[in-house]
Amino acid sequence: MKKKKFNDVSFILAVFILTMILVSGIMATFITPYNPFQPDMLHRLQSPSIEHWFGTDVLGRDLFSRILFGSRSTIFLALLSSFLPLLLGTLIGTLAGYYGKRIDSFVVLLSNVFQGIPSTCFMIAIVGFLGPSLSSLLLGFLLTSWVGFSRIIRAEVLKMKEEAFVEGLTCIGCSDFRIVFFHIIPNIFNSLLVLGTLRIGRSILSLAGLSFLGLGVQPPMPDWSVMVSDAILYYRSYPHLILIPGCSIFFLVYSINIIGETLGDFLDVRIDEVRKCRGL
Amino acid sequence: MFGFIVKRILSVIPVLFGISFIAFGMTFLAPGDPAELILDQNGNYFPNAEQVTVLREQLGLNKPWYKQYIFWLGQVIYGDLGTSYHTGNTVFAELQSHLPITLVLAFIALVLAGAGGIGLGVFSVMERGKLAERIIQRGFDFLLSVPIFFMALIFILCMSEVLQILPSSGIKEFDGYFLPAVSLSLPTMAVIGRFTKRKLLEELGKTYCVVALAHGIKERQMLFLYVLPNAIFPVLALLGNFFGGVLGGSVVIENIFAVPGIGSLALEAVKFRDYPLLQGYVLVTGGTFVFISLCMDLLLCYFNPKIKFEDHIL
Numbered sequence: 001m002k003k004k005k006f007n008d009v010s011f012i013l014a015v016f017i018l019t020m021i022l023v024s025g026i027m028a029t030f031i032t033p034y035n036p037f038q039p040d041m042l043h044r045l046q047s048p049s050i051e052h053w054f055g056t057d058v059l060g061r062d063l064f065s066r067i068l069f070g071s072r073s074t075i076f077l078a079l080l081s082s083f084l085p086l087l088l089g090t091l092i093g094t095l096a097g098y099y100g101k102r103i104d105s106f107v108v109l110l111s112n113v114f115q116g117i118p119s120t121c122f123m124i125a126i127v128g129f130l131g132p133s134l135s136s137l138l139l140g141f142l143l144t145s146w147v148g149f150s151r152i153i154r155a156e157v158l159k160m161k162e163e164a165f166v167e168g169l170t171c172i173g174c175s176d177f178r179i180v181f182f183h184i185i186p187n188i189f190n191s192l193l194v195l196g197t198l199r200i201g202r203s204i205l206s207l208a209g210l211s212f213l214g215l216g217v218q219p220p221m222p223d224w225s226v227m228v229s230d231a232i233l234y235y236r237s238y239p240h241l242i243l244i245p246g247c248s249i250f251f252l253v254y255s256i257n258i259i260g261e262t263l264g265d266f267l268d269v270r271i272d273e274v275r276k277c278r279g280l
Numbered sequence: 281m282f283g284f285i286v287k288r289i290l291s292v293i294p295v296l297f298g299i300s301f302i303a304f305g306m307t308f309l310a311p312g313d314p315a316e317l318i319l320d321q322n323g324n325y326f327p328n329a330e331q332v333t334v335l336r337e338q339l340g341l342n343k344p345w346y347k348q349y350i351f352w353l354g355q356v357i358y359g360d361l362g363t364s365y366h367t368g369n370t371v372f373a374e375l376q377s378h379l380p381i382t383l384v385l386a387f388i389a390l391v392l393a394g395a396g397g398i399g400l401g402v403f404s405v406m407e408r409g410k411l412a413e414r415i416i417q418r419g420f421d422f423l424l425s426v427p428i429f430f431m432a433l434i435f436i437l438c439m440s441e442v443l444q445i446l447p448s449s450g451i452k453e454f455d456g457y458f459l460p461a462v463s464l465s466l467p468t469m470a471v472i473g474r475f476t477k478r479k480l481l482e483e484l485g486k487t488y489c490v491v492a493l494a495h496g497i498k499e500r501q502m503l504f505l506y507v508l509p510n511a512i513f514p515v516l517a518l519l520g521n522f523f524g525g526v527l528g529g530s531v532v533i534e535n536i537f538a539v540p541g542i543g544s545l546a547l548e549a550v551k552f553r554d555y556p557l558l559q560g561y562v563l564v565t566g567g568t569f570v571f572i573s574l575c576m577d578l579l580l581c582y583f584n585p586k587i588k589f590e591d592h593i594l
Contacts, residue, residue, distance in 0.1 A: 113298030120528025
């Protein structure tokens, strides 16, 4: 398979798109021509024009402003939902890989159980029990996605444990804590970085799916997937209402994926996204 | 081989117990006391403390959690998952009427994804270095970045609105399954395709391929006779895993295409805070997923008796 490089057109384009989305999200308050929350019933369901660049939605709210503000919730959620499971997964994975034996078999069993329930179904159930809100969505996400990280980290730590330098460190009397946090984790940092970046794309997609179903970001807050589900009754006559937010999600995820893959090729990290789990 | 089968089947038991434990534990996440929830009839009635205590005793809520769990598990084993708060039917009956639809949908999607993914993976390896490979590669990248609901809506827009050849909702006719199954299968297809391609390329780098080529075998012949059977095994071993993804994605798809499967049922349950139904949903999706993975592994063991339980982790 061809390796992706930093001077590929697609990589430069991806960085450009991502920067645009980030900057416009951060600067949204200064750029947006209209208030994204302000309904204007006289100008509802308008097609794109000079006044309203992306048209207006069912309540006459300016779509361009809402798209800019919508990137905030998406990016915030995406970062949080990849960082927290990464942290938890790394912790559990290193614990299992480093100490082995009973802890390891317990963690393997635990991850088999958590992977035994399809993650979307698990998240829906958790959101259902806690009631739809952002915090319950994040909790559901954390509970379902640490497994993917811990599995890979555990394998990396197991490999690392056999290295001569770890043995040497044990001989000179380093504590386990020191070995793990100052020597093993920096060594697997590249894998963590690539894994995290590639996971952001997938988190955005699955969070978008749940928000689309009304289980994530709640209405008045502008969010791309909620905008698509708001337009579900009107999109047959006004396709731009779903095309613009939908394409925004696509561009964001696509650029993050390209960046992640290029990073992986550059750092020479090979991650099997698809792994078989024992006993499942 | 026999050892593998026994170990594999036994390994399912702790996982199933764990899933049941999670399903049971979820009730503790729910805000409020279940007894009060049942008694207050959506705020129409204010139960006094005595009534709540009586109902708590009737439901066994005053017992310690492990006793509750064992009692609950005993009922679940006999198929008694409780009664749906919302419809009043038993949860078992609800799941029984909705599950087959989702299973059919997921099965079609998985077959499409497997056939399409493996086919495209092999094709792009055959055409490597040419334009077709790059197009397929871009296509996979594209499919892995599109939200599934967006893709489904675009399909409806093209196929049902503009061309008017396929129904956009309902599954009364069999062609109603077409659009949902295709949109469900595409992301999985991309994952399978990329994985197949990588495994094939890995296999092509091995020495036996060089030897075979040196003996003068045609490349295509070598690919299909020697490389593909070796490379395809890990891909097939993962098909069971993908079933989980398809099952999860089906919730969104069922919602869009108005397919009355368990995904729609679960969404209803979330809306009406129907806790027993949600519990049943977790149990059923988890159980089905574990069962399908088990079946896939046993099938693979039949084709490749050399497999051992340990190297099954990949």
